[in-house]
Amino acid sequence: xxxxxxxxxxxxxxxxxxxxxxxxxxxxxxxxxxxxxxxxxxxxxxxxxxxxxxxxxxxxxxxxxxxxxxxxxxxx
Numbered sequence: 001x002x003x004x005x006x007x008x009x010x011x012x013x014x015x016x017x018x019x020x021x022x023x024x025x026x027x028x029x030x031x032x033x034x035x036x037x038x039x040x041x042x043x044x045x046x047x048x049x050x051x052x053x054x055x056x057x058x059x060x061x062x063x064x065x066x067x068x069x070x071x072x073x074x075x076x
Contacts, residue, residue: 002058003031004068007076008050018042020070026060 008014021028021039028039032054037044039056048054053076058067 002060002064002068004056004058004071005053005076006056006071006074007053008045008074013074014042014045014050017074018045021067023070024060024063024067026058026063026067028059029057031055031057 006017008017018040030037030039030045030048032048032052035048037047039045056071056074058064060067
């Protein structure tokens with residue numbers, strides 16, 4: 001598992017983020033405080049405080065470089 005910090009400050013950024021990670025078969029969790037939600041769930045993401053950076057847990061080892069390249073634009 002790898003953890004990175006991302007920022008999803010706008011509705012367009014959230015939609016783009018979900019579209020980007022949905023291309024991968026891996027599991028992704030967003031962690032904000034004591035809340036952990038499925039990162040592929042738009043409704044779940046909107047339940048978080050998007051004004052602060054959020055930790056993204058990537059449950060993958062084999063294609064992590066490809067995933068990190070796609071997620072670069074969301075890193076805070």
